[in-house]
Amino acid sequence: MDGHEVDIRMEALLKVFKEETREIVALKEFSLDVGDGEFVCLLGPSGCGKTTVLRIVAGLETKSGGRVTVSGVEVEGAGSNRGVVFQEFALFPWRTVRKNIEFGLEVKKIPPHEREAVSSTFIDLVNLEGFENAHPHQLSGGMKQRVGIARALANDPAVLLMDEPFGALDAQTRNLMQKELLRIWSATRKTILFVTHSVDEAVFLADRIVVMTARPGKVKRIIPVALPRPRERTSSEFISIRGEVLEELDAEFAKTMMREMTDASVQHKA
């Protein structure tokens, strides 16, 4: 933990989704600490509960058991100290770029001229000068996510929760956005909990990579990435860490596959 203060603490999280006919245990005994200013990537096969973890921390989902604290305060519902960046961008289509970024400031009843100053700062930070008055549907995917990041940051949250934020982007834009994110991170030093299912992305971004088990999700292994930034994807260290992470994951992917097949056969029989 590099002597960092703990910023997000998840202790023995349990999450059970109750459906009509069955219960799904999405998380069980999930524990993780994220340090102040740290960049942590959550990695795992799809359906292992990454989004669920993030949503519980964000306060958008209730937990069935365990404890979550952010900056030492127990999480209860959503709040502006935890900024969230969504894979689907989730921009308000009827608001301009600027108005989207100012949304959280409006909630806080910050006067218009101050809001404008703040939004201008973040428009600059994410390189969206000239698009202040554009509506989301006029922007490319990468630009939309820049707005999403700026909107979350404008609220000055303690932590940034990002759920596959670049998942909907093409490979090139994705790589660019990863670099941009690192630049923004180093400028703001926010604590970031970043969900991805891309090993490459995780190794490129994270201080630590948290590999989750297949459902019910818990921490399988934490792999620190001690490479200096900017990281070279072609460097041997990068490749060797990637190999290490992949190995951890492969086992879980196999489990997932197995279960999906048995699930299907059970359903088939039923």
Next chain:
Amino acid sequence: MLSLVKLVKGAIALNWRQLLLGALSLAIFVSAWQMYSWYLNANVSGYAAYVPYPGEVAEAFVDSFVTPAGTDGLVMSDHIIASLKRIFMGFVIALSIAVPAGLLMGSYITAEGLGMPIVEIFRPIPPLAWIPLFLVVLGYLKGPAAIVFLGIFFPILFNVILGVKRVDPILIDAAKTLGSKKRHLFLKVVLPYTTPYLMTGIKVGLGIGWMCIVAAEMVGKYGGGVGFYIWDRSDIGQWDYVFAGIAMIAILGILTTGVASQVERRLYAWMGMK
């Protein structure tokens, strides 16, 4: 005013192909009508005069604007204004009830559970059926407005409910993580999201409102109105003028919904939705 002109222009500014096809379709209709009239007259049908030639209707249409009626001294423009007033009144009442009701029913399951049965009971009843009741209970002013109201109310209500229910949950989540709660969430996310749906409801409602105007003005045969005009002229057997009145309603309906759908289209575009 300028923007209104723009809107109307937009409503008719379709591409050439569409315009040509529209003209063709109209030409086919008018020719078929002309031939039917010919046929009736040639066969000395008893009701040949009930299907006047298109030309006679066109003449009557023009005359209806020029020559005041001997009974009430009104010309067509007076009737248009009278009908517009009724439509507007029904519309204002429908809007002011349907919007809050729709927002409530869309937001709360209890409100929906309470409201839906009533809505479902009243929705299928044709406005015509209410005439005797509305006439006696509501009288000549409110009665006709109530008939128009019924036509406009349901499309607005259902579209508002739909809008509220369709609000993208991810937008609600996003707003929540930005600190938005209850009233703010409602005003800043639910309400804007519902606005284009409301506009769709208004567009559909106004169309149905015009369909109800004849029925409405059978309740209150006073003060004029295009529906009143149609009834009055059919009472004395001037069928060319009756069809002129029917054409007038069609035109007014097309204009109203045309403008409304332009507003709707622009609203959707401006809000970046759909």
Next chain:
Amino acid sequence: MPKKNFATALILATVLLVAGVATYVVLEQRGGDDENAVYYVVEAPSNMKGVLAANHIDGYIAWEPFVSDAVVDGVGKVIEWSGEIVPDHPCCVVAVYNSFASDSEGQDMSARFLKAHMTATDWINQAMDDSDSADYALLVDIAVEFTERNESVVEEALEHMKFHYAMDASFTTALENFTDMYMELGLIAEGKLADGGYSNVSDFIDKYIDGSYMAAAASIEPSETILNPDSPIRLGFLKGDIHQLAQAVGKSDAVLENGKSIFEEYGLNVENAIGAPFSNGGAVMDAFAGGYVDIGYLGSPPAILKHLNAEVRTSIVAQVNSEGSAIVVHADSGITSLSQLAGKTIAHPGTSSIQFLLLKAALQWEGLELKLKT
């Protein structure tokens, strides 16, 4: 920002409210300020009593039994009977569709129908001569069934109309006057006379009234058998219109001692036309045009209007009644005369009704104008 949004919503709501109230006020304006005008609304007679009771109008003009309906109920009172406005004014007539009477068989049927109509009318009049007679009681029974009213309404209504069939010179003059009034109002275009092959109004009425069937009826004898078993005469008439009681008497099998109806007595199979009973005379004319009615009872004004305007070619072959309409006001109102109607709102059944013509004429003679309520 929520404040601003809330304010916008508030402003919008206020604008809508003000606009709504403004329209309401504009539309609500009762009548007008013209002291020499009486304001009218058009209303189906079946609604008139209810609308009067609900106080939406100050009075109405209608035919019986819609007058006695309100009087007997204590809702309304009569300030002027139509017979006081124009004594002996014609009202309903029997009309034959010209293409029905285009061959000798149709003409024979029409003459027989007239014979039955005359017999029924004569019977009504002798029954009414003695209100203690069994025939009178039977007449009331028939009328109660036909009008779906109670005895007091029926008896009240019967007092204020005259049943007869003859078409004399005054009848002709009256129909000419009706036509003239419509032409003056521009409701019948000049050209419509020529379209029908008439040189002027008196020529039109002269040809429109066809006395030949009544003349032929004089020599019609009862028939042992039904002459048209397979092609009944399709009869049009108005719903519960007590003026048209003759056709109800003609159908009744209680009037004659031999158990036949008067129509059957003269060899006729008569049935209600599709759509009968109709709600007004205009609808009977429309049904003629559509080919659903052979012979109809209806008011003379709608017959004239649609004969000329909509080219529904019919002939008027007999009278049915005269008088039998009235102007009704609230029972407790202080209004007792026509002149007091100034500034009030009166309902009439429509431009094509005799009641409209009567009301218009009566007010004109009082120096009052009939204006549409706005």
